[in-house]
Amino acid sequence: MRSTFLPFSTPTLEDAEINEVVDSLRSGWITTGPKVKRFEEAFKAYVGAPYAVPLTSATAGLHLTLLALGIKEGDEIITTPMTFASTVSMIILCGGTPVLADIEPGTLNIDVERVREKITPATRAVIPVHFAGQSCDMDPLFAIAKEHGLTVIEDAAHAVGTEYKGQRIGSLDSISIFSFHPNKNITTGEGGMVCTADENLAEEISLMKFHGMNREAWKRFAASGTPNYDIMMPGFKYNMMDIQAAIGIHQLPRLDGFIDRRKEIAEFYNQEFADLPELALPAYAPYQQRHAWHLYTPLVRIEKLNIDRDRFMEELKKHNIGSGLHYKAIHHHAWYREHMPVADEALPNASYASQRILSLPLFPKMTDEDARDVVAAVKDVICANRR
Ligand SMILES: Cc1ncc(COP(=O)(O)O)c(C=O)c1O
CATH class of the missing domain: 3.40.640.10 (Type I PLP-dependent aspartate aminotransferase-like (Major domain))
Structure with missing residues (x-):
């Protein structure tokens, strides 16, 4: 570790x-x-x-x-x-x-x-x-x-x-x-x-x-x-x-150099995680575009694990890997639940992602070794918590 x-x-x-x-x-x-x-x-x-x-x-x-x-x-x-x-x-x-x-x-x-x-x-x-x-x-x-x-x-x-x-x-x-x-x-x-x-x-x-x-x-x-x-x-x-x-x-x-490096790391993650059924990887849009890779946000398929997304993030932390939450969907926040409630069934895709999403480390200064550490930690957490 x-x-x-x-x-x-x-x-x-x-x-x-x-x-x-x-x-x-x-x-x-x-x-x-x-x-x-x-x-x-x-x-x-x-x-x-x-x-x-x-x-x-x-x-x-x-x-x-x-x-x-x-x-x-x-x-x-x-x-x-x-x-x-x-x-x-x-x-x-x-x-x-x-x-x-x-x-x-x-x-x-x-x-x-x-x-x-x-x-x-x-x-x-x-x-x-x-x-x-x-x-x-x-x-x-x-x-x-x-x-x-x-x-x-x-x-x-x-x-x-x-x-x-x-x-x-x-x-x-x-x-x-x-x-x-x-x-x-x-x-x-x-x-x-x-x-x-x-x-x-x-x-x-x-x-x-x-x-x-x-x-x-x-x-x-x-x-x-x-x-x-x-x-x-x-x-x-x-x-x-x-x-x-x-x-x-x-x-x-x-900036362009920063984006190139972000893309390299994101593609490395995509390649390393491709065979893990416990993760749904970010999809590329079908039209021509340049992804600036601000975030790398896989969804954790919690149905296949014994832990939820928040526990997943805590386990990563125990491996010295930070993560972010972008985002808990708007309608899942306290104020919106109370003042503008929206049922999960009305926003099924956002509700699904909201409970499963996390942001893995992604920034230009990351070394290849840092990226390998992230991959190893994610795989460890999944192996230790598979259903
Ligand atoms: C999607 C989105 N909109 C708006 C903002 C607000 O940006 P700022 O922090 O510059 O006010 C953020 C910041 O995280 C964001 O991610």
Whole structure:
């Protein structure tokens, strides 16, 4: 057994990031400033988005996007139960009603046919989540959205570097929201970005992200600026700082290499686990796409074992292998059980996955030996607990 604990994820940070943060700290300008602008421009160019708004998190991006679209009480937004809480929380906090559509059993992405069934006259938007970094099937989703006049908001928190039919997520005809949380494909500590082709929407979100102020502080306090400003609307405090962007500036050029390494490890897992009937491995979508391999999420077939998924994770920990839970489905969480109960039979695929899913270690700094340790631990746990 390995002697040190292997976490399920850890960021790949090098001297370039550290030196850039130190440079910001020494410069006297640490909040939103020229480095945020540099990161915004570089990110926009990478994903191919006409406009990009850097923020403190993807959660902030979801919040401001829904507000900018005018989502209000009575509006229904269709999304997936296999997501992080904030996708759904932001709908509720804007006054909207989340409507959960079931997922496909293999990719765990939202099932477009189930989306169609959930549309009512109150439906305003759909939020697909590119689960684990694999693109949802966007063409049929766009077709349904067009037919019913719905806005598509991509929760692209997992999808920095993902492509759908040759196009980067961020450049499709929609709104995409990325996360730079430390376990994501690139990080800024915490951070997020909204990408869109809609100039007015980008402007509205920009305004709302910083107090509704017509000019950001760094422009006002620059030698060429003037300290005066106007408040155009009541706004939030969701602006990314230069010390965050300093990290992102050096992460982005390494992203493609990070994804290549993630893919190598994921394919090694797929190969090593292929003959284990106790695991259902993540499926590749049938259309052309680039999987960014944010997560590696097999399902544990608990019917074939004496232990449940949570015990499986505890047993892995005893082997010094960390794991993550992405996700316990939304309708299985306490608040949703109480306030918006949905029967498991109404979301059979998400309910099934919710009780069986786990995330195995997957990050670019992992060595081949780390990956072999994960495989050995998984096989040990299965052998020791077979029915
Ligand atoms: C699918 C999904 N949506 C939204 C978020 C929120 O991202 P952030 O932590 O940047 O607010 C996450 C973060 O884990 C996520 O995984």
